[in-house]
Amino acid sequence: MVPRSQRITERRSLEYKRRIAQRVLQEPELLDLARTRVAEWLATRGSSRPYLERWKAALDLPLEEVLALLVEDSERGRELRGASPFAGCLPPRERWRIWRAVRAELDAAEP
Numbered sequence: 001m002v003p004r005s006q007r008i009t010e011r012r013s014l015e016y017k018r019r020i021a022q023r024v025l026q027e028p029e030l031l032d033l034a035r036t037r038v039a040e041w042l043a044t045r046g047s048s049r050p051y052l053e054r055w056k057a058a059l060d061l062p063l064e065e066v067l068a069l070l071v072e073d074s075e076r077g078r079e080l081r082g083a084s085p086f087a088g089c090l091p092p093r094e095r096w097r098i099w100r101a102v103r104a105e106l107d108a109a110e111p
Contacts, residue, residue, distance in 0.1 A: 004110070012102045013081045014073060019098065020086045021067040031066065034085035035059050041085070051083035059085070 002010075024030045038055050041048065058069050058080070069080065090098075 004106070008102060008106055010078060011106065012099055013078070014071065015098045015102055016090060016095065017070040017081055017084070017086070019094065020089050021070045023089060024063070024067060024070075024086075028063070030086065030089055031059060031063070033089075037085040037087075048083050051080060052085075054080060055083065055085055 020030075034055070038052055038059065042052050042056065045052065058066060061069070069077065070084075070086070071077070072080075
């Protein structure tokens, strides 16, 4: 069984990316920001290179596919969310709202 703390972390990450996907639809320039970030990270972060190469390729896909990848509930989706070039796209208050909502939802589901 997956530890509760890991379930919270994974669920919170997925919810963050769902909200980011909504923002990208409203602000497509966030894709350019993500592309720039991936290029910068590729130049400086050797240990994350495999994930960054995947992101680099993914960000060249049609918008619908990029958004689907952001919220994909799979091992691949979880791995990519761990090295997301969309970090910082949500303001702190919004992240805290999501954090509290996920925690409350899991508390209600797991008495």
